[in-house]
Amino acid sequence: MGYRLDESERLAFRYRHGGITIEDRWTTDQQGRYVWRTGDFSAEEPLTGDESWVRAAHGHQIREVQDGIFAVDNYRYYIEIPGNSLVRTTSTGAELLIPVDFEGGNARVTYAIVW
Numbered sequence: 001m002g003y004r005l006d007e008s009e010r011l012a013f014r015y016r017h018g019g020i021t022i023e024d025r026w027t028t029d030q031q032g033r034y035v036w037r038t039g040d041f042s043a044e045e046p047l048t049g050d051e052s053w054v055r056a057a058h059g060h061q062i063r064e065v066q067d068g069i070f071a072v073d074n075y076r077y078y079i080e081i082p083g084n085s086l087v088r089t090t091s092t093g094a095e096l097l098i099p100v101d102f103e104g105g106n107a108r109v110t111y112a113i114v115w
Helices: none
Strands: 002-005 011-017 020-028 034-043 053-059 062-066 069-072 077-080 086-090 093-099 106-114
Touching: 053 069, 053 106, 062 086, 062 093
Parallel strands: none
Antiparallel strands: 002 011, 011 020, 020 034, 034 106, 053 093, 062 069, 069 077, 077 106, 086 093
16 A cells, blocks of 8 residues: 655555555654554454454564563563553464454554664
8 A cells, every 4th residue: 555654754654454454653762762663453344352463573482571561582672562462372482462452443553662
């Protein structure tokens, strides 16, 4: 679908997955320590339950070191999630997943990558 500039003239990437349109934006804090990723989701059909997830990280090891803060691959970087999440073991390591909770066909997921 391409991209557009948001109101602050930052890139917002737009793409579709099935019947869901996603607008994906990345911003940083002033110190350059955090990169915030925000995804806005819009579904053609109402979705409920555990149907959609965002993979925030994949690595050999992911563990929660504080409430909502996860260390990836022996502290190479951190993911900070302000809500619910799930660490799932896979055949290639671990995934950090965030549920996409739709209300009225729309949802937003935000998390930070921290160095």
